[in-house]
Amino acid sequence: MYQLGNLVKDLSDKHGRTRESLLPILQGIVEKHNYLTDEAMVEVAKELDISAAEVYGTASFYTFLDTQERGKYVIRVCKTITCSMKGKIEILETLEDMLKIKAGETTSDKQFTLLETNCIGWCHKAPAMLINEIPYTELTPEKVVEIIKGYMQKK
Protein backbone atom coordinates (compact mmCIF):
# COMPACT_ATOMS: atom_id res chain seq x y z
CA MET A 1 0.00 0.00 0.00
CA TYR A 2 1.18 3.47 -0.83
CA GLN A 3 0.19 6.93 0.30
CA LEU A 4 -1.73 8.77 -2.40
CA GLY A 5 -1.23 12.28 -1.11
CA ASN A 6 -2.33 14.86 -3.65
CA LEU A 7 -1.52 12.68 -6.66
CA VAL A 8 -5.10 12.19 -7.89
CA LYS A 9 -5.90 15.88 -7.48
CA ASP A 10 -2.71 16.91 -9.27
CA LEU A 11 -3.33 14.50 -12.13
CA SER A 12 -6.94 15.69 -12.44
CA ASP A 13 -5.76 19.29 -12.57
CA LYS A 14 -3.34 18.33 -15.32
CA HIS A 15 -5.60 16.13 -17.46
CA GLY A 16 -9.04 17.51 -16.62
CA ARG A 17 -12.06 15.99 -14.95
CA THR A 18 -14.02 14.63 -17.89
CA ARG A 19 -14.44 10.95 -18.74
CA GLU A 20 -11.70 11.09 -21.36
CA SER A 21 -9.25 12.06 -18.60
CA LEU A 22 -9.78 8.75 -16.83
CA LEU A 23 -7.09 6.74 -18.62
CA PRO A 24 -4.36 9.41 -18.42
CA ILE A 25 -5.09 9.80 -14.68
CA LEU A 26 -4.97 6.05 -14.03
CA GLN A 27 -1.82 5.79 -16.16
CA GLY A 28 -0.30 8.61 -14.11
CA ILE A 29 -0.94 6.74 -10.86
CA VAL A 30 0.49 3.52 -12.29
CA GLU A 31 3.54 5.37 -13.62
CA LYS A 32 4.30 6.42 -10.07
CA HIS A 33 3.17 3.45 -8.00
CA ASN A 34 2.90 0.56 -10.52
CA TYR A 35 -0.63 -0.44 -9.50
CA LEU A 36 -4.01 0.92 -8.46
CA THR A 37 -5.28 0.49 -4.92
CA ASP A 38 -9.02 0.46 -4.17
CA GLU A 39 -8.45 3.71 -2.34
CA ALA A 40 -6.88 5.29 -5.43
CA MET A 41 -9.74 4.19 -7.67
CA VAL A 42 -12.35 5.54 -5.24
CA GLU A 43 -10.47 8.82 -5.10
CA VAL A 44 -10.41 9.05 -8.92
CA ALA A 45 -14.15 8.28 -9.02
CA LYS A 46 -14.86 11.14 -6.61
CA GLU A 47 -12.64 13.52 -8.52
CA LEU A 48 -14.31 12.75 -11.89
CA ASP A 49 -17.77 12.37 -10.36
CA ILE A 50 -18.35 8.89 -11.75
CA SER A 51 -18.99 5.63 -9.91
CA ALA A 52 -16.06 3.65 -8.53
CA ALA A 53 -17.39 0.65 -10.46
CA GLU A 54 -16.87 2.58 -13.70
CA VAL A 55 -13.27 3.28 -12.72
CA TYR A 56 -12.61 -0.32 -11.73
CA GLY A 57 -14.43 -1.61 -14.82
CA THR A 58 -12.22 0.49 -17.06
CA ALA A 59 -8.96 -0.18 -15.22
CA SER A 60 -9.49 -3.93 -15.11
CA PHE A 61 -9.79 -4.03 -18.91
CA TYR A 62 -6.19 -2.94 -19.40
CA THR A 63 -3.29 -5.27 -18.63
CA PHE A 64 -0.96 -2.42 -17.63
CA LEU A 65 -3.46 -0.88 -15.21
CA ASP A 66 -2.91 -3.46 -12.51
CA THR A 67 -5.34 -3.58 -9.63
CA GLN A 68 -3.18 -6.05 -7.68
CA GLU A 69 -0.20 -5.07 -5.64
CA ARG A 70 2.97 -4.76 -7.72
CA GLY A 71 6.60 -4.22 -6.87
CA LYS A 72 8.71 -1.17 -7.58
CA TYR A 73 10.04 -2.83 -10.73
CA VAL A 74 7.54 -4.72 -12.86
CA ILE A 75 9.27 -7.18 -15.17
CA ARG A 76 7.23 -8.27 -18.18
CA VAL A 77 8.78 -11.09 -20.20
CA CYS A 78 7.42 -11.46 -23.72
CA LYS A 79 5.89 -14.90 -24.26
CA THR A 80 4.68 -14.53 -27.84
CA ILE A 81 5.94 -16.84 -30.55
CA THR A 82 9.32 -15.44 -31.60
CA CYS A 83 10.50 -14.75 -28.05
CA SER A 84 9.22 -18.16 -27.07
CA MET A 85 11.20 -19.74 -29.96
CA LYS A 86 14.34 -17.83 -29.04
CA GLY A 87 14.67 -18.85 -25.42
CA LYS A 88 11.99 -17.15 -23.35
CA ILE A 89 11.82 -20.13 -20.99
CA GLU A 90 15.50 -19.81 -20.00
CA ILE A 91 15.01 -16.09 -19.43
CA LEU A 92 12.00 -16.68 -17.23
CA GLU A 93 13.75 -19.44 -15.27
CA THR A 94 16.78 -17.22 -14.70
CA LEU A 95 14.52 -14.48 -13.34
CA GLU A 96 12.61 -16.94 -11.14
CA ASP A 97 15.88 -18.31 -9.72
CA MET A 98 17.30 -14.88 -9.04
CA LEU A 99 14.21 -13.35 -7.53
CA LYS A 100 13.00 -16.57 -5.82
CA ILE A 101 9.48 -16.06 -7.12
CA LYS A 102 7.31 -17.58 -9.84
CA ALA A 103 5.79 -15.69 -12.77
CA GLY A 104 2.82 -13.72 -11.47
CA GLU A 105 4.38 -13.12 -8.04
CA THR A 106 6.01 -10.20 -6.22
CA THR A 107 9.13 -10.44 -4.04
CA SER A 108 8.49 -10.12 -0.31
CA ASP A 109 10.47 -6.86 -0.16
CA LYS A 110 8.06 -5.46 -2.80
CA GLN A 111 10.90 -4.61 -5.16
CA PHE A 112 10.14 -6.89 -8.11
CA THR A 113 7.06 -8.32 -9.79
CA LEU A 114 7.57 -10.95 -12.46
CA LEU A 115 4.96 -11.25 -15.22
CA GLU A 116 4.61 -12.66 -18.70
CA THR A 117 3.16 -10.48 -21.42
CA ASN A 118 2.07 -10.63 -25.05
CA CYS A 119 4.14 -9.31 -27.97
CA ILE A 120 5.97 -6.09 -27.08
CA GLY A 121 7.28 -5.44 -30.60
CA TRP A 122 10.91 -6.61 -30.42
CA CYS A 123 10.61 -9.90 -32.34
CA HIS A 124 13.74 -9.17 -34.40
CA LYS A 125 15.72 -8.88 -31.17
CA ALA A 126 14.12 -11.71 -29.25
CA PRO A 127 13.91 -12.65 -26.47
CA ALA A 128 12.80 -9.38 -24.94
CA MET A 129 11.31 -7.99 -21.75
CA LEU A 130 10.16 -4.70 -20.25
CA ILE A 131 11.15 -3.48 -16.82
CA ASN A 132 8.61 -0.79 -16.07
CA GLU A 133 8.76 1.09 -19.39
CA ILE A 134 12.32 0.21 -20.44
CA PRO A 135 12.76 -2.54 -23.07
CA TYR A 136 15.65 -5.03 -22.83
CA THR A 137 16.34 -7.11 -25.92
CA GLU A 138 18.48 -9.96 -27.28
CA LEU A 139 18.51 -11.39 -23.78
CA THR A 140 20.65 -14.23 -22.54
CA PRO A 141 20.56 -15.66 -19.01
CA GLU A 142 23.91 -13.92 -18.32
CA LYS A 143 22.60 -10.59 -19.56
CA VAL A 144 19.49 -10.95 -17.40
CA VAL A 145 21.60 -11.57 -14.29
CA GLU A 146 23.56 -8.36 -14.96
CA ILE A 147 20.41 -6.30 -15.58
CA ILE A 148 18.67 -7.50 -12.43
CA LYS A 149 21.82 -7.00 -10.34
CA GLY A 150 21.79 -3.40 -11.55
CA TYR A 151 18.22 -2.93 -10.36
CA MET A 152 18.97 -4.61 -7.03
CA GLN A 153 21.73 -2.12 -6.41
CA LYS A 154 19.41 0.76 -7.28
CA LYS A 155 17.01 -0.02 -4.42
Added chain:
Amino acid sequence: MKNKGLNKVDLIFEKINAEEVLKKAWEMSNQSIIQQILDSGLKGRGGAGFPTGLKWKYTAAIDEPEKYVVCNADEGEPGTFKDREILDKVVYKVYGGMAIAGKAIGAKKGIVYLRGEYRFLLSQLYKELEAFHKMIKEIGYDFEISYRLGSGAYICGEESALFESIEGRRGEPRNKPPYPTTSGVFEKPTSINNVETLVTAMMIITHGPESYSQLGTKDSRGSKVFSVSGDTPIPGIFELELGMTVQEFVNEFGDGDTKAVQVGGASGFCVPRKKFQDTIIGFEGVPTGGSMKLFNSSRSMYNVLHNYLDFFAEESCGQCTPCRVGCQQLLRGVEKVKKGEIHSNYLNELLKLADTMKVASKCGLGQSVGNAFRTIVENFREEIIY
Protein backbone atom coordinates in the same frame (compact mmCIF):
# COMPACT_ATOMS: atom_id res chain seq x y z
CA MET B 1 1.01 -13.59 -64.28
CA LYS B 2 4.56 -12.42 -64.17
CA ASN B 3 5.55 -11.35 -60.71
CA LYS B 4 7.79 -8.47 -59.76
CA GLY B 5 10.51 -10.24 -57.81
CA LEU B 6 12.07 -8.91 -54.65
CA ASN B 7 13.09 -5.26 -54.83
CA LYS B 8 14.27 -3.09 -51.98
CA VAL B 9 12.82 0.41 -51.78
CA ASP B 10 13.81 3.43 -49.72
CA LEU B 11 10.80 5.65 -49.30
CA ILE B 12 9.59 5.46 -45.73
CA PHE B 13 12.98 6.18 -44.17
CA GLU B 14 14.17 8.49 -46.96
CA LYS B 15 15.30 11.87 -45.66
CA ILE B 16 13.19 14.72 -47.03
CA ASN B 17 12.75 18.40 -46.40
CA ALA B 18 9.44 18.22 -44.53
CA GLU B 19 8.94 21.95 -44.54
CA GLU B 20 9.11 22.12 -48.34
CA VAL B 21 6.63 19.27 -48.75
CA LEU B 22 4.24 20.77 -46.23
CA LYS B 23 4.46 24.11 -48.03
CA LYS B 24 3.70 22.35 -51.29
CA ALA B 25 0.68 20.61 -49.72
CA TRP B 26 -0.46 23.92 -48.24
CA GLU B 27 -0.62 25.40 -51.74
CA MET B 28 -2.61 22.47 -53.11
CA SER B 29 -6.40 22.32 -53.01
CA ASN B 30 -7.89 19.74 -50.65
CA GLN B 31 -9.44 17.93 -53.60
CA SER B 32 -6.14 17.62 -55.39
CA ILE B 33 -4.41 16.23 -52.27
CA ILE B 34 -7.12 13.59 -51.99
CA GLN B 35 -6.98 12.94 -55.74
CA GLN B 36 -3.23 12.30 -55.56
CA ILE B 37 -3.69 9.80 -52.75
CA LEU B 38 -6.49 8.11 -54.71
CA ASP B 39 -4.37 8.02 -57.89
CA SER B 40 -1.46 6.47 -56.05
CA GLY B 41 -3.59 3.43 -55.19
CA LEU B 42 -2.40 3.50 -51.57
CA LYS B 43 -4.20 1.08 -49.28
CA GLY B 44 -4.01 1.22 -45.49
CA ARG B 45 -0.77 -0.21 -44.16
CA GLY B 46 -2.10 -1.44 -40.82
CA GLY B 47 -3.34 -4.66 -42.38
CA ALA B 48 -6.98 -4.16 -43.35
CA GLY B 49 -6.05 -2.38 -46.58
CA PHE B 50 -8.87 0.12 -47.03
CA PRO B 51 -7.99 2.67 -49.76
CA THR B 52 -6.58 5.69 -47.93
CA GLY B 53 -7.79 8.20 -50.52
CA LEU B 54 -11.37 7.03 -50.10
CA LYS B 55 -11.13 7.29 -46.33
CA TRP B 56 -9.97 10.89 -46.67
CA LYS B 57 -12.59 11.63 -49.34
CA TYR B 58 -15.47 10.31 -47.21
CA THR B 59 -14.31 12.21 -44.13
CA ALA B 60 -13.81 15.40 -46.15
CA ALA B 61 -17.32 15.14 -47.57
CA ILE B 62 -18.99 15.51 -44.17
CA ASP B 63 -19.95 19.04 -43.26
CA GLU B 64 -18.92 19.30 -39.61
CA PRO B 65 -16.59 21.83 -37.97
CA GLU B 66 -14.99 19.32 -35.59
CA LYS B 67 -13.13 16.46 -37.25
CA TYR B 68 -10.13 14.35 -36.28
CA VAL B 69 -7.10 12.69 -37.76
CA VAL B 70 -6.11 9.74 -35.61
CA CYS B 71 -2.80 8.00 -36.03
CA ASN B 72 -3.06 4.36 -35.03
CA ALA B 73 0.27 3.59 -33.33
CA ASP B 74 -1.14 0.72 -31.28
CA GLU B 75 1.09 -1.74 -33.06
CA GLY B 76 0.25 -5.00 -31.31
CA GLU B 77 0.12 -7.69 -33.98
CA PRO B 78 2.65 -10.37 -33.04
CA GLY B 79 5.65 -10.01 -35.31
CA THR B 80 5.08 -6.35 -36.19
CA PHE B 81 7.57 -3.75 -35.04
CA LYS B 82 7.93 -1.44 -38.04
CA ASP B 83 5.79 1.37 -36.59
CA ARG B 84 8.11 1.65 -33.60
CA GLU B 85 11.05 2.02 -35.95
CA ILE B 86 9.20 4.61 -38.08
CA LEU B 87 8.27 6.63 -34.98
CA ASP B 88 11.79 6.36 -33.69
CA LYS B 89 13.52 7.34 -36.94
CA VAL B 90 11.16 9.57 -38.95
CA VAL B 91 8.35 10.74 -36.70
CA TYR B 92 8.41 14.14 -38.43
CA LYS B 93 6.99 12.39 -41.48
CA VAL B 94 4.21 10.84 -39.38
CA TYR B 95 3.32 14.31 -38.11
CA GLY B 96 3.60 15.63 -41.66
CA GLY B 97 1.21 13.00 -42.98
CA MET B 98 -1.25 13.88 -40.22
CA ALA B 99 -1.10 17.59 -41.00
CA ILE B 100 -1.65 16.93 -44.71
CA ALA B 101 -4.57 14.61 -43.89
CA GLY B 102 -5.93 17.28 -41.54
CA LYS B 103 -5.84 19.89 -44.28
CA ALA B 104 -7.41 17.53 -46.83
CA ILE B 105 -10.34 16.48 -44.66
CA GLY B 106 -10.79 19.74 -42.76
CA ALA B 107 -9.60 18.60 -39.32
CA LYS B 108 -7.76 20.80 -36.84
CA LYS B 109 -6.95 18.11 -34.33
CA GLY B 110 -4.76 15.06 -34.56
CA ILE B 111 -4.34 12.35 -31.97
CA VAL B 112 -1.58 9.75 -31.92
CA TYR B 113 -2.65 6.65 -30.00
CA LEU B 114 0.62 5.05 -28.93
CA ARG B 115 0.69 1.60 -27.38
CA GLY B 116 1.80 1.58 -23.74
CA GLU B 117 4.66 -0.79 -24.59
CA TYR B 118 6.29 2.07 -26.53
CA ARG B 119 6.04 4.67 -23.77
CA PHE B 120 9.83 4.84 -23.56
CA LEU B 121 9.76 6.69 -26.92
CA LEU B 122 7.43 9.40 -25.68
CA SER B 123 9.79 12.09 -24.42
CA GLN B 124 11.68 12.12 -27.73
CA LEU B 125 8.43 12.16 -29.71
CA TYR B 126 7.19 15.15 -27.71
CA LYS B 127 10.39 17.04 -28.35
CA GLU B 128 10.03 16.64 -32.09
CA LEU B 129 6.34 17.51 -31.88
CA GLU B 130 7.09 20.88 -30.36
CA ALA B 131 9.39 21.79 -33.26
CA PHE B 132 6.85 20.45 -35.73
CA HIS B 133 3.99 22.55 -34.33
CA LYS B 134 6.12 25.64 -34.62
CA MET B 135 7.07 24.86 -38.22
CA ILE B 136 3.56 24.20 -39.53
CA LYS B 137 2.15 27.24 -37.77
CA GLU B 138 4.55 29.40 -39.73
CA ILE B 139 3.37 27.86 -42.99
CA GLY B 140 -0.24 28.56 -42.04
CA TYR B 141 -1.60 25.24 -40.83
CA ASP B 142 -4.13 25.36 -38.02
CA PHE B 143 -3.47 21.85 -36.76
CA GLU B 144 -2.47 20.44 -33.41
CA ILE B 145 -1.40 16.93 -32.49
CA SER B 146 -1.70 15.33 -29.05
CA TYR B 147 -0.79 11.91 -27.68
CA ARG B 148 -2.88 9.27 -25.98
CA LEU B 149 -1.33 6.14 -24.53
CA GLY B 150 -2.62 2.61 -24.54
CA SER B 151 -2.21 0.34 -21.55
CA GLY B 152 -1.54 -3.12 -22.88
CA ALA B 153 -4.60 -4.17 -24.86
CA TYR B 154 -4.17 -5.66 -28.35
CA ILE B 155 -7.81 -5.01 -29.18
CA CYS B 156 -7.27 -1.24 -28.99
CA GLY B 157 -5.61 -1.47 -32.41
CA GLU B 158 -9.14 -2.04 -33.74
CA GLU B 159 -10.26 1.43 -34.73
CA SER B 160 -13.52 1.70 -32.80
CA ALA B 161 -11.98 0.10 -29.69
CA LEU B 162 -9.21 2.67 -30.00
CA PHE B 163 -11.80 5.48 -30.00
CA GLU B 164 -13.46 4.02 -26.92
CA SER B 165 -10.07 3.95 -25.23
CA ILE B 166 -9.34 7.59 -26.13
CA GLU B 167 -12.72 8.48 -24.67
CA GLY B 168 -11.74 6.86 -21.37
CA ARG B 169 -13.61 3.59 -21.52
CA ARG B 170 -12.94 -0.12 -21.88
CA GLY B 171 -11.52 -0.82 -25.32
CA GLU B 172 -14.56 -2.67 -26.62
CA PRO B 173 -15.26 -2.37 -30.37
CA ARG B 174 -18.41 -0.59 -31.51
CA ASN B 175 -21.01 -1.81 -33.97
CA LYS B 176 -20.45 -0.70 -37.55
CA PRO B 177 -21.96 1.24 -39.22
CA PRO B 178 -21.58 4.07 -38.46
CA TYR B 179 -18.02 4.05 -39.78
CA PRO B 180 -15.31 6.35 -38.40
CA THR B 181 -15.52 8.62 -41.44
CA THR B 182 -18.95 9.74 -40.20
CA SER B 183 -18.74 8.96 -36.48
CA GLY B 184 -15.32 8.24 -35.05
CA VAL B 185 -13.63 9.57 -31.95
CA PHE B 186 -16.00 11.67 -29.80
CA GLU B 187 -18.58 10.68 -32.42
CA LYS B 188 -17.01 13.13 -34.87
CA PRO B 189 -15.91 12.38 -38.45
CA THR B 190 -12.49 10.78 -38.15
CA SER B 191 -9.83 9.57 -40.53
CA ILE B 192 -7.89 6.92 -38.68
CA ASN B 193 -4.69 5.84 -40.39
CA ASN B 194 -1.77 3.61 -39.56
CA VAL B 195 1.65 5.17 -38.84
CA GLU B 196 3.16 3.88 -42.08
CA THR B 197 0.13 4.95 -44.14
CA LEU B 198 0.56 8.55 -43.02
CA VAL B 199 4.26 8.54 -43.90
CA THR B 200 3.49 6.97 -47.28
CA ALA B 201 0.86 9.64 -47.96
CA MET B 202 3.42 12.33 -47.28
CA MET B 203 5.88 10.62 -49.65
CA ILE B 204 3.20 10.50 -52.36
CA ILE B 205 2.77 14.25 -52.02
CA THR B 206 6.59 14.56 -52.12
CA HIS B 207 7.23 12.54 -55.28
CA GLY B 208 3.80 12.52 -56.94
CA PRO B 209 1.37 9.62 -57.28
CA GLU B 210 2.72 8.37 -60.62
CA SER B 211 6.07 7.13 -59.37
CA TYR B 212 4.40 5.46 -56.41
CA SER B 213 1.72 3.68 -58.42
CA GLN B 214 4.38 2.30 -60.76
CA LEU B 215 5.62 0.20 -57.85
CA GLY B 216 3.79 -2.98 -56.93
CA THR B 217 0.89 -4.69 -58.66
CA LYS B 218 -2.62 -3.76 -59.73
CA ASP B 219 -4.15 -4.78 -56.39
CA SER B 220 -1.18 -3.87 -54.22
CA ARG B 221 0.40 -0.61 -55.28
CA GLY B 222 3.63 0.71 -53.90
CA SER B 223 6.01 -0.61 -51.32
CA LYS B 224 5.64 -1.78 -47.75
CA VAL B 225 7.75 -2.00 -44.64
CA PHE B 226 8.12 -5.60 -43.51
CA SER B 227 8.96 -6.77 -40.02
CA VAL B 228 10.98 -9.96 -40.48
CA SER B 229 11.56 -12.35 -37.58
CA GLY B 230 11.73 -16.00 -36.61
CA ASP B 231 14.17 -18.43 -38.21
CA THR B 232 16.11 -16.00 -40.36
CA PRO B 233 19.77 -14.99 -40.33
CA ILE B 234 18.76 -11.35 -40.92
CA PRO B 235 15.81 -10.37 -38.72
CA GLY B 236 14.81 -6.71 -38.93
CA ILE B 237 12.91 -4.08 -40.86
CA PHE B 238 12.94 -4.01 -44.67
CA GLU B 239 11.04 -1.88 -47.14
CA LEU B 240 10.15 -3.94 -50.22
CA GLU B 241 8.12 -3.46 -53.34
CA LEU B 242 4.81 -5.32 -53.16
CA GLY B 243 4.13 -8.19 -55.53
CA MET B 244 6.86 -10.72 -54.70
CA THR B 245 6.06 -14.38 -54.08
CA VAL B 246 6.65 -16.01 -50.72
CA GLN B 247 9.36 -18.07 -52.46
CA GLU B 248 11.26 -14.93 -53.46
CA PHE B 249 10.89 -13.64 -49.93
CA VAL B 250 12.19 -16.89 -48.48
CA ASN B 251 15.13 -16.92 -50.90
CA GLU B 252 16.22 -13.62 -49.39
CA PHE B 253 15.35 -14.10 -45.74
CA GLY B 254 15.16 -17.86 -45.12
CA ASP B 255 17.82 -19.95 -43.41
CA GLY B 256 17.73 -22.64 -46.09
CA ASP B 257 15.32 -24.81 -44.15
CA THR B 258 12.12 -22.73 -44.08
CA LYS B 259 9.03 -24.89 -43.85
CA ALA B 260 6.40 -22.21 -43.33
CA VAL B 261 5.94 -18.45 -43.29
CA GLN B 262 3.28 -16.81 -41.17
CA VAL B 263 2.22 -13.74 -43.13
CA GLY B 264 0.33 -11.01 -41.25
CA GLY B 265 0.95 -12.14 -37.69
CA ALA B 266 -1.32 -14.18 -35.43
CA SER B 267 -4.35 -12.90 -37.32
CA GLY B 268 -2.74 -13.68 -40.68
CA PHE B 269 -2.14 -16.74 -42.81
CA CYS B 270 0.32 -19.60 -42.63
CA VAL B 271 1.92 -20.43 -45.99
CA PRO B 272 3.56 -23.89 -46.17
CA ARG B 273 6.61 -24.63 -48.32
CA LYS B 274 4.61 -26.28 -51.12
CA LYS B 275 2.70 -23.03 -51.67
CA PHE B 276 5.66 -20.61 -51.55
CA GLN B 277 5.95 -20.47 -55.32
CA ASP B 278 2.31 -19.65 -56.04
CA THR B 279 1.54 -17.22 -53.25
CA ILE B 280 1.94 -13.50 -53.75
CA ILE B 281 2.48 -11.25 -50.74
CA GLY B 282 -0.15 -8.57 -51.18
CA PHE B 283 -3.89 -8.09 -51.38
CA GLU B 284 -4.23 -10.52 -54.31
CA GLY B 285 -2.57 -13.28 -52.28
CA VAL B 286 -1.77 -13.08 -48.60
CA PRO B 287 -2.12 -9.54 -47.19
CA THR B 288 0.04 -8.35 -44.32
CA GLY B 289 0.37 -5.38 -42.03
CA GLY B 290 4.08 -6.17 -42.20
CA SER B 291 4.53 -9.18 -39.96
CA MET B 292 6.58 -11.95 -41.60
CA LYS B 293 7.62 -14.87 -39.42
CA LEU B 294 9.71 -17.70 -40.75
CA PHE B 295 9.68 -21.17 -39.25
CA ASN B 296 12.22 -23.85 -40.09
CA SER B 297 11.76 -27.59 -39.87
CA SER B 298 12.91 -27.75 -36.25
CA ARG B 299 9.74 -25.92 -35.16
CA SER B 300 6.54 -27.57 -34.05
CA MET B 301 3.58 -25.95 -35.77
CA TYR B 302 1.46 -27.17 -32.86
CA ASN B 303 3.47 -24.87 -30.60
CA VAL B 304 3.01 -22.01 -33.04
CA LEU B 305 -0.75 -22.54 -33.21
CA HIS B 306 -1.03 -23.00 -29.45
CA ASN B 307 0.91 -19.77 -28.87
CA TYR B 308 -1.42 -17.83 -31.19
CA LEU B 309 -4.58 -19.28 -29.66
CA ASP B 310 -3.32 -18.53 -26.17
CA PHE B 311 -2.66 -14.97 -27.35
CA PHE B 312 -6.19 -14.55 -28.73
CA ALA B 313 -7.85 -16.15 -25.71
CA GLU B 314 -6.12 -13.51 -23.57
CA GLU B 315 -6.62 -10.58 -25.89
CA SER B 316 -10.27 -11.15 -26.86
CA CYS B 317 -12.16 -8.29 -25.24
CA GLY B 318 -14.89 -10.70 -24.19
CA GLN B 319 -17.71 -8.53 -25.42
CA CYS B 320 -19.19 -10.92 -27.99
CA THR B 321 -19.73 -14.62 -27.36
CA PRO B 322 -18.37 -16.10 -30.63
CA CYS B 323 -14.95 -14.60 -29.96
CA ARG B 324 -14.84 -14.91 -26.17
CA VAL B 325 -15.94 -18.55 -26.05
CA GLY B 326 -14.59 -19.46 -29.47
CA CYS B 327 -10.98 -18.55 -28.70
CA GLN B 328 -11.05 -20.58 -25.50
CA GLN B 329 -12.68 -23.58 -27.14
CA LEU B 330 -10.18 -23.61 -30.01
CA LEU B 331 -7.33 -23.50 -27.49
CA ARG B 332 -8.77 -26.28 -25.33
CA GLY B 333 -9.72 -28.25 -28.41
CA VAL B 334 -6.22 -28.45 -29.88
CA GLU B 335 -4.83 -29.28 -26.44
CA LYS B 336 -7.25 -32.20 -26.12
CA VAL B 337 -6.44 -33.47 -29.61
CA LYS B 338 -2.72 -33.25 -28.93
CA LYS B 339 -3.04 -35.16 -25.67
CA GLY B 340 -5.14 -37.80 -27.40
CA GLU B 341 -8.10 -37.13 -25.12
CA ILE B 342 -10.38 -36.79 -28.10
CA HIS B 343 -10.41 -38.18 -31.64
CA SER B 344 -8.50 -36.15 -34.20
CA ASN B 345 -11.73 -35.72 -36.21
CA TYR B 346 -12.59 -33.14 -33.58
CA LEU B 347 -10.33 -30.77 -35.55
CA ASN B 348 -13.07 -30.69 -38.19
CA GLU B 349 -15.53 -29.45 -35.59
CA LEU B 350 -13.03 -26.82 -34.52
CA LEU B 351 -12.66 -25.68 -38.14
CA LYS B 352 -16.44 -25.20 -38.27
CA LEU B 353 -16.24 -23.20 -35.06
CA ALA B 354 -13.52 -21.00 -36.59
CA ASP B 355 -15.81 -20.39 -39.58
CA THR B 356 -18.67 -19.45 -37.27
CA MET B 357 -16.38 -16.99 -35.47
CA LYS B 358 -15.52 -15.42 -38.82
CA VAL B 359 -19.19 -14.78 -39.57
CA ALA B 360 -20.52 -14.03 -36.12
CA SER B 361 -17.80 -12.07 -34.30
CA LYS B 362 -18.29 -8.36 -33.86
CA CYS B 363 -14.86 -7.15 -34.94
CA GLY B 364 -11.75 -8.11 -36.85
CA LEU B 365 -10.15 -9.92 -33.91
CA GLY B 366 -12.69 -12.74 -33.70
CA GLN B 367 -13.19 -12.69 -37.46
CA SER B 368 -9.54 -13.38 -38.18
CA VAL B 369 -8.66 -16.01 -35.56
CA GLY B 370 -9.74 -18.60 -38.13
CA ASN B 371 -7.10 -17.45 -40.64
CA ALA B 372 -4.13 -18.85 -38.77
CA PHE B 373 -6.18 -21.69 -37.34
CA ARG B 374 -7.38 -22.98 -40.69
CA THR B 375 -4.10 -22.53 -42.56
CA ILE B 376 -2.04 -24.22 -39.83
CA VAL B 377 -4.48 -27.07 -39.18
CA GLU B 378 -5.00 -27.80 -42.89
CA ASN B 379 -1.34 -27.70 -43.83
CA PHE B 380 0.18 -29.25 -40.71
CA ARG B 381 -2.57 -31.51 -39.45
CA GLU B 382 -0.18 -34.31 -38.52
CA GLU B 383 1.85 -31.96 -36.33
CA ILE B 384 -1.29 -30.93 -34.45
CA ILE B 385 -2.38 -34.52 -33.85
CA TYR B 386 0.90 -36.34 -33.08
